[in-house]
Amino acid sequence: MSRQMRMIIPLVCSLVVLIGCAPATPTATPTAAPTLLAETPAVTALPLLPASTEAEDAEESAEEIVQRLVSAKLAALQAKDMDQYLVLLDGSDSEYTTEQRNWFLIYRDAVTADFTIAIVRVEKIDATTIVATLDQHYRYGPEKADRQVRYEAKYALTPAGWKEADLSYREIETPHFVIKYQAEVEDKAGEVGEEAEKAYASVVQKLGLLPKGKVTLKLFADQELLRQNTDIRVAYLFSGWAESHESIKLYARREKETFARVIAHELIHKITLEITDSLNSWLAEGLAIYFGSIPFREGNVLHMGWYTAEDLAQPISWLEETNLIELTDERTIGLFNAVSSMVVEFMVDTYGLEKIHALLTELAKYPRYDRGYDYAGMEQENQKRLHQAIEAVFGVKMDTFNQQWIEWIRSQ
Numbered sequence: 409m410s411r412q413m414r415m416i417i418p419l420v421c422s423l424v425v426l427i428g429c430a431p432a433t434p435t436a437t438p439t440a441a442p443t444l445l446a447e448t449p450a451v452t453a454l455p456l457l458p459a460s461t462e463a464e465d466a467e468e469s470a471e472e473i474v475q476r477l478v479s480a481k482l483a484a485l486q487a488k489d490m491d492q493y494l495v496l497l498d499g500s501d502s503e504y505t506t507e508q509r510n511w512f513l514i515y516r517d518a519v520t521a522d523f524t525i526a527i528v529r530v531e532k533i534d535a536t537t538i539v540a541t542l543d544q545h546y547r548y549g550p551e552k553a554d555r556q557v558r559y560e561a562k563y564a565l566t567p568a569g570w571k572e573a574d575l576s577y578r579e580i581e582t583p584h585f586v587i588k589y590q591a592e593v594e595d596k597a598g599e600v601g602e603e604a605e606k607a608y609a610s611v612v613q614k615l616g617l618l619p620k621g622k623v624t625l626k627l628f629a630d631q632e633l634l635r636q637n638t639d640i641r642v643a644y645l646f647s648g649w650a651e652s653h654e655s656i657k658l659y660a661r662r663e664k665e666t667f668a669r670v671i672a673h674e675l676i677h678k679i680t681l682e683i684t685d686s687l688n689s690w691l692a693e694g695l696a697i698y699f700g701s702i703p704f705r706e707g708n709v710l711h712m713g714w715y716t717a718e719d720l721a722q723p724i725s726w727l728e729e730t731n732l733i734e735l736t737d738e739r740t741i742g743l744f745n746a747v748s749s750m751v752v753e754f755m756v757d758t759y760g761l762e763k764i765h766a767l768l769t770e771l772a773k774y775p776r777y778d779r780g781y782d783y784a785g786m787e788q789e790n791q792k793r794l795h796q797a798i799e800a801v802f803g804v805k806m807d808t809f810n811q812q813w814i815e816w817i818r819s820q
Contacts (some may be wrong), residue, residue, distance in 0.1 A: 694748035
């Protein structure tokens with residue numbers, strides 16, 4: 409697991425910069441994928457001036473380069489200036505830039521305090537690559553929950569000078585995936601590759617839709633680091649994450665047999681969100697569980713004996729009134745996911761798979777959002793959009809749809 413080090417520069421003292429409090433805002437042949445309407449393009453590098461010139465970079469030590477970039481990053485976070493933040497990134501990887509843009513939108517609207525980054529160690533790999541070990545700390549939310557992670561960040565020398573270039577990953581490829589992994593979980597990379605291909609085959613068969621091109625999987629050795637690289641607002645630690653035009657991110661310290669299920673789940677998220685981001689929480693999770701997770705289990709939650717039909721006979725309004733990202737009670741989280749998956753099964757059983765595709769296409773008619781996911785506003789808007797789409801595609805109003813669902817689940 410250790411890295412071949414060409415140069416190690418110990419720091420006499422760590423750089424620690426403090427950011428103040430931020431205010432709150434809160435194998436069947438697959439069918440063709442629905443046409444993507446009003447799709448948000450992947451983010452590309454901004455045409456802004458570099459933080460330094462190449463001549464200045466050449467005169468700096470590796471330590472000074474990392475100090476400068478970390479200081480500039482924290483200054484951008486403190487100012488909540490996204491342009492200032494994105495110009496620090498290596499723009500050659502549009503997927504990474506998209507991830508960072510989306511992360512910044514979430515950070516900008518989150519409640520954080522005492523955000524610091526301490527440089528622990530700097531290592532110059534070669535003339536164009538530096539790897540730095542960083543300790544990142546912040547407090548989240550009104551309760552000021554303490555969160556701290558240590559990670560290795562990579563910095564690359566580009567035509568515009570030194571830039572941050574994601575975490576320090578190693579890489580392997582399979583027929584349908586590019587797998588990027590932290591050195592600490594190198595022993596898991598091969599297992600993930602095998603299970604990812606199983607997940608891909610299952611998703612193609614069950615959902616009948618394909619992702620665009622090879623999918624990037626990023627493997628994390630720490631769940632807190634996974635949360636930090638996705639959505640810091642989520643109250644609980646999770647095992648996987650996927651968004652439109654982003655990599656799929658996974659917690660890698662798991663048993664091999666669990667990977668295919670988690671990857672299939674996140675792959676469904678990625679495919680459906682690239683069709684439309686007008687998916688409210690229960691529909692997004694229901695699709696991912698029904699088409700992604702359940703094929704790797706011995707049936708649905710009823711077959712597994714986890715819930716009774718009466719447990720699951722919750723009205724759609726209960727799903728809509730439950731804020732998933734704020735939940736910490738495992739029983740409620742489990743019930744929310746179980747009901748969501750069974751509603752999707754009801755939809756497939758009653759209306760057919762083609763109508764699920766049609767529902768996604770109908771939702772794709774709405775313009776995509778250009779901001780971080782605001783559960784207080786966008787969730788409500790997406791629920792209204794779904795009600796209209798259900799009426800347009802299924803031919804029933806929401807009251808009738810809800811009644812059909814309750815009758816169906818009680819008959820199981």
